[in-house]
Amino acid sequence: MFYYVAKVAITAVLVVLISEISKRSSFFGAVLASVPLTSVLAMIWLYIDTGDNGKVSELAGSVFWLVLPSLALFIALPILLAKGVNFYLGLAVSVAITALCYWLMVTLLHHYGVEL
Numbered sequence: 001m002f003y004y005v006a007k008v009a010i011t012a013v014l015v016v017l018i019s020e021i022s023k024r025s026s027f028f029g030a031v032l033a034s035v036p037l038t039s040v041l042a043m044i045w046l047y048i049d050t051g052d053n054g055k056v057s058e059l060a061g062s063v064f065w066l067v068l069p070s071l072a073l074f075i076a077l078p079i080l081l082a083k084g085v086n087f088y089l090g091l092a093v094s095v096a097i098t099a100l101c102y103w104l105m106v107t108l109l110h111h112y113g114v115e116l
Helices: 002-024 026-034 037-050 053-082 087-111
Strands: none
Touching: 002 026, 002 037, 037 053, 053 087
16 A cells, blocks of 8 residues: 555655746746656556566557647647637647547557557
């Protein structure tokens, strides 16, 4: 049980740290947020839990393909906000656009025989 609490605590501390740093400097917050900390932590936790390099490799490969559609959020949100759209509405629309991009990517990859 302690192990799971430690995993949650470490992950939560990193997210809070990034948001606090972003209050002071959007550049440094962006640098920290752009580093795939969540993915790295997930790979570490997966390896510790399973000791299976193959599972870690599969996760890393899947993350690669799914990073591409996730970029839609970072394109759509600033455009919507610059157009004066309310933050929460802009975020919701950006998430919906990103979800659509995920679906398109998974469909496209499946069509070409790439299974995630």
